[in-house]
Amino acid sequence: MIETYSRNRIATGNNLPSRELILVTNKQKLETLEKTPPYMEWLKEASAAIVITGRPNVSKYWIQDGSISSSFMWLRATELEVGVGFGAVFNFEDENESAKREEWVRNSLNILNDRRILAILGVGFPENKPKTKKLPSKEEIIYYESFK
Known part of the structure; x- marks a missing residue:
């Protein structure tokens, strides 16, 4: 899945490399990450x-770039019939909660301080x-020419 991701250029805001991925397969590290609040x-x-x-120091679109990457990986996993679970770490509404979550992951994987998780x-x-x-029907979420 990551190989497919890296072979296919995924668009980024302003074509800047603002997101990075860490693949974790070590069972002990997975158990540590499981405790991420x-x-x-x-x-x-x-x-x-x-x-x-x-x-964020590379691009103001780091959240969008990471979200797009996540979506592409999710779609590829689904194609391969692999199960996927999404765990939000960054919390836009609660800066303290986000800091707590990010710090846990940062310390667990030695992530540099200039990266956000x-x-x-x-x-x-x-x-x-x-x-x-x-899921909502397409009529409930898709509008044509204007919102209503």
Whole structure:
């Protein structure tokens, strides 16, 4: 999945390399990351994790760039029938909570202080299929020519 990601150039804001990825497969590190507040218990069962970091000093679009990367990896995992869990680390609404979460991940993986930690994707092959979620219909979320 990461190989596919790296072969295919993923667009970034202003074409700047503002996001970086850390692939974690070590079981002990996965168990440490599982304790990232507010606790990502599903990570201890994952085969791997992909930590998405951003570099605000490189681009003001680091959040968008990391989010786009996350989406592409999620889509590729789905194509490969790999299970994916999303763990938000960066918290836009609560700076203190975000600092606590990011510091846990930063210390766990020796991430440089100029990087922000956006999220963690847990990947693997789940024992059971997740429950189907009722998604809104396209008529509820897609508008044509104007909002209403």
